Amino acid sequence: MNPAPLPPPLICLKGVTKVYGHGQAAMAALRGIDLEIGQGEFVAVMGPSGSGKSTCMNILGCLDTPTRGGYQFRGVAVEELSRNQRAMLRRHYLGFVFQGYNLLNRTSALENVELPLIYRGLPAAQRRAAARQALAAVGLSDREHHTPGELSGGQQQRVAIARAIVTEPAVLFADEPTGNLDTARSKEIMELLASLNREHGITIMIVTHEPDMAKYAKRTVCFVDGLVATDEPAGGES
Amino acid sequence: MLWNAFLLALREIRRNVLRSFLTILGIVIGVAAVITMVTIGGGATAQVTQQIASLGTNLLIVRPGQHLGMGQRGAASPFRQEDVTAIAREIPAVAAVAPSASQSVTTIFGNANWSTSANGVDNRYFTVRNWTIEEGRMFSDGELRAGQAVCVLGATVRKELFGGQSPLGSKIRLGKMSCQVIGLLAAKGQSTMGRDQDDLILVPLRTFQRRIAGKQDISLIQISIRDGIDTNKAQKDIELLLRERRHISVGENDDFQVRDMKEIAQMLTGTTRILTSLLGAVAAVSLLVGGIGIMNIMLVSVTERTREIGIRLAIGALEREVLLQFLVEAVVLSSFGGVVGILLAIVSSLGLSALLNVPFILNPGIIILAFFFSAAVGVIFGFFPARKAAQLDPIEALRHE
Structure with missing residues (x-):
C-alpha cells in the first residue's frame, strides 16, 4: 500500500496570494503563503474564521488556483495546468473529505465509495472489491447497502473517508471533517485518520478549529489574516 | 464511460419516475402524432390509388362542354x-x-x-x-x-x-x-x-x-x-x-373535354400527399415543444443536483464526463419518449384506420426517422443544461445548498 518513495517535498507553496473581487471590492484571502508538506505528514491547519485556511486548502486540493505565487505538487507547477489537467491530478493523487460529508443521496455506501473508481475507468468487479475493502478499512462492512439517509453523521463521514482513500491517494484533504459531529464521533474520525496516516502512510492535511482535534496531527500550522502565523510540531500526541 | 453514463441515466430516471414520465410526455405526443398522421395519410393515398386502379387505368373520359375550371363546364x-x-x-x-x-x-x-x-x-x-x-x-x-x-x-x-x-x-x-x-x-x-x-x-x-x-x-x-x-x-x-x-x-x-384517368389519379394522390405532409408538419411542432420541455426539466435537474456535480468534479470528473452524463440522460429520456410514442402511434393508427376505413400501412422509414429525431431532440435540448452542469465551479457547487 505504500507508494514508492518520492523526492520531498510533496507539496510546496511559494508566496501564494489569493484575491477575491476586483478594485475597491478586492479582498485578499491569502497574502503570501510559503508552505512545504512532505510525504507521510499529518498536518492540521488551524486559525480563526476568515484567516484563509479553507482557501489555502482549496488551492492545495487543486480546486482553486492562486492569484499569484507558485504551487508545486510533486514538482509540477499546478498554476500552469488547465482545468482538465487539474481534474486529472485530483482523480489520481488527491482525496477529499468535507465537513458536510457530501455523499450522493439515495445512493448506497458502496456505490458512493465506488464513484471515484468509475472515473478511473476500473472494471465493475475490481471497483466493487476495492470499495468493499475501503469500507472495511473504516469499519463499515456491515453498512455497504445503506444510503446516507440511513446512516448516522459519523458513519456518513466514515463513508466519505472510504471514498477518499479508495483510490489510494497521495494526499488526503479534510476540511473540518469533525465540524458536524459530537466529541465521541469526532474522536473516532480523528483516530481513523491517524491510523490511516500511521499504517498506510497516507499524507493527511486537515483544517479544524478545535485544538482537541488538531492534537492528533503531527504538525500544526496556524493561519492568521491570510498569513502563516505559527508552524510547529504538535505537542503531546504523535 | 458511455455505458456508465447510460446506467447512471437509467438510475436517475428511475429515481424520479413521475417527473421523467411528465418530461417525456411532450415527446411521446409529438412522435405519436407525426407517425399517426403519416400512417393514416399513407393509407388514404394507397386507398385512392387502389380505387382509381379499380376504375381502369388506361381510361379516357370524354364529355361535352368546355372545361371552365373546378367542376364547371359550359353548355354544349x-x-x-x-x-x-x-x-x-x-x-x-x-x-x-x-x-x-x-x-x-x-x-x-x-x-x-x-x-x-x-x-x-x-x-x-x-x-x-x-x-x-x-x-x-x-x-x-x-x-x-x-x-x-x-x-x-x-x-x-x-x-x-x-x-x-x-x-x-x-x-x-x-x-x-x-x-x-x-x-x-x-x-x-x-x-x-x-x-x-x-x-x-x-x-x-x-x-x-x-x-x-x-x-x-x-x-x-x-x-x-x-x-x-x-x-x-x-x-x-x-x-x-x-x-x-x-x-x-x-x-x-x-367544346368538349377528354380527360385521362391517370391525370385525375395523380391529382388526387397529390392532394392527399400535401394534406399528409401538412398534418405531419403541424404534429412536428409538438415535437419541438416536447424538446423544450426536456430542456426545462434538465435545467431544473442540474440546479437540483449542483452539489452532486460538485462532488463529481472534486473527485476528478472531467468537464466532458459531466457533460456526457447529462447529455446521455437527456437522450435516454427523449429516446424513451420516442419509443413510447411509436407504440402509442401504432395503437392509435390501428384504431383510426379501422374507424376511417382506410388500410393500415405502417411505414418503417417514418418510425426509424421518428426515433432518431426524438434522440436528436435530446441531444439538442440536453446540450445547454449539460454544458451548464459541466462548467460549474466545483467549490461553488459544493457550497450549494
Missing part, C-alpha cells in the same frame, strides 16, 4: 352514336368505346321506392369501368339492339328495393317504364370522394334513349386504350377527330 351539344362509331373506327389505339347517358329516376318495386341514377350503357361499359356481374348476366346483343326493357342493378339499389330477396327475374318500375332485372353488379363501395358507387341501375343505351330520356344524346364516352400505347397520343387523336366532327375552327376552344 352532346355526342351522338355516330361520334362513338367514328372514334372506334378511326383511332387504332382504342380498345373499347363505351358510350353512356344518365339521368336520375325513381324506381319502384312493391312498396319500396328508391331514387337513383339510370345509366344507358352497352356491354363494353362493364369492361372499361371494371364492373363484375355477381348474379345473373350482362345484356344480350338482341336486348341492346332492340332496346328491350331489362336492367342490371347496383348493390345499393338491390338492397333498397329487395332487401335480402333475389331480384333476378322480378319486374321493377323505372320512371314510366316497367323493366325486368337480369343481373346484379358486385359491390364496389364508396368512391374516394365519398360517393356510393353502387347506387345505380344499368339499362341498354337504346332503351335509355327511347324510353327514359326520350332523345338520342350521349353524355359520356369512356374509352379504354390498348395496353402499351401512349394515352397522351390517343387523347390528342381523339381531340382532333372530335374537333373535326364538331366543326370547331382553328383557334377556337374545344
Whole structure:
C-alpha cells in the first residue's frame, strides 16, 4: 500500500496570494503563503474564521488556483495546468473529505465509495472489491447497502473517508471533517485518520478549529489574516 | 464511460419516475402524432390509388362542354352514336368505346321506392369501368339492339328495393317504364370522394334513349386504350377527330373535354400527399415543444443536483464526463419518449384506420426517422443544461445548498 518513495517535498507553496473581487471590492484571502508538506505528514491547519485556511486548502486540493505565487505538487507547477489537467491530478493523487460529508443521496455506501473508481475507468468487479475493502478499512462492512439517509453523521463521514482513500491517494484533504459531529464521533474520525496516516502512510492535511482535534496531527500550522502565523510540531500526541 | 453514463441515466430516471414520465410526455405526443398522421395519410393515398386502379387505368373520359375550371363546364351539344362509331373506327389505339347517358329516376318495386341514377350503357361499359356481374348476366346483343326493357342493378339499389330477396327475374318500375332485372353488379363501395358507387341501375343505351330520356344524346364516352400505347397520343387523336366532327375552327376552344384517368389519379394522390405532409408538419411542432420541455426539466435537474456535480468534479470528473452524463440522460429520456410514442402511434393508427376505413400501412422509414429525431431532440435540448452542469465551479457547487 505504500507508494514508492518520492523526492520531498510533496507539496510546496511559494508566496501564494489569493484575491477575491476586483478594485475597491478586492479582498485578499491569502497574502503570501510559503508552505512545504512532505510525504507521510499529518498536518492540521488551524486559525480563526476568515484567516484563509479553507482557501489555502482549496488551492492545495487543486480546486482553486492562486492569484499569484507558485504551487508545486510533486514538482509540477499546478498554476500552469488547465482545468482538465487539474481534474486529472485530483482523480489520481488527491482525496477529499468535507465537513458536510457530501455523499450522493439515495445512493448506497458502496456505490458512493465506488464513484471515484468509475472515473478511473476500473472494471465493475475490481471497483466493487476495492470499495468493499475501503469500507472495511473504516469499519463499515456491515453498512455497504445503506444510503446516507440511513446512516448516522459519523458513519456518513466514515463513508466519505472510504471514498477518499479508495483510490489510494497521495494526499488526503479534510476540511473540518469533525465540524458536524459530537466529541465521541469526532474522536473516532480523528483516530481513523491517524491510523490511516500511521499504517498506510497516507499524507493527511486537515483544517479544524478545535485544538482537541488538531492534537492528533503531527504538525500544526496556524493561519492568521491570510498569513502563516505559527508552524510547529504538535505537542503531546504523535 | 458511455455505458456508465447510460446506467447512471437509467438510475436517475428511475429515481424520479413521475417527473421523467411528465418530461417525456411532450415527446411521446409529438412522435405519436407525426407517425399517426403519416400512417393514416399513407393509407388514404394507397386507398385512392387502389380505387382509381379499380376504375381502369388506361381510361379516357370524354364529355361535352368546355372545361371552365373546378367542376364547371359550359353548355354544349352532346355526342351522338355516330361520334362513338367514328372514334372506334378511326383511332387504332382504342380498345373499347363505351358510350353512356344518365339521368336520375325513381324506381319502384312493391312498396319500396328508391331514387337513383339510370345509366344507358352497352356491354363494353362493364369492361372499361371494371364492373363484375355477381348474379345473373350482362345484356344480350338482341336486348341492346332492340332496346328491350331489362336492367342490371347496383348493390345499393338491390338492397333498397329487395332487401335480402333475389331480384333476378322480378319486374321493377323505372320512371314510366316497367323493366325486368337480369343481373346484379358486385359491390364496389364508396368512391374516394365519398360517393356510393353502387347506387345505380344499368339499362341498354337504346332503351335509355327511347324510353327514359326520350332523345338520342350521349353524355359520356369512356374509352379504354390498348395496353402499351401512349394515352397522351390517343387523347390528342381523339381531340382532333372530335374537333373535326364538331366543326370547331382553328383557334377556337374545344367544346368538349377528354380527360385521362391517370391525370385525375395523380391529382388526387397529390392532394392527399400535401394534406399528409401538412398534418405531419403541424404534429412536428409538438415535437419541438416536447424538446423544450426536456430542456426545462434538465435545467431544473442540474440546479437540483449542483452539489452532486460538485462532488463529481472534486473527485476528478472531467468537464466532458459531466457533460456526457447529462447529455446521455437527456437522450435516454427523449429516446424513451420516442419509443413510447411509436407504440402509442401504432395503437392509435390501428384504431383510426379501422374507424376511417382506410388500410393500415405502417411505414418503417417514418418510425426509424421518428426515433432518431426524438434522440436528436435530446441531444439538442440536453446540450445547454449539460454544458451548464459541466462548467460549474466545483467549490461553488459544493457550497450549494
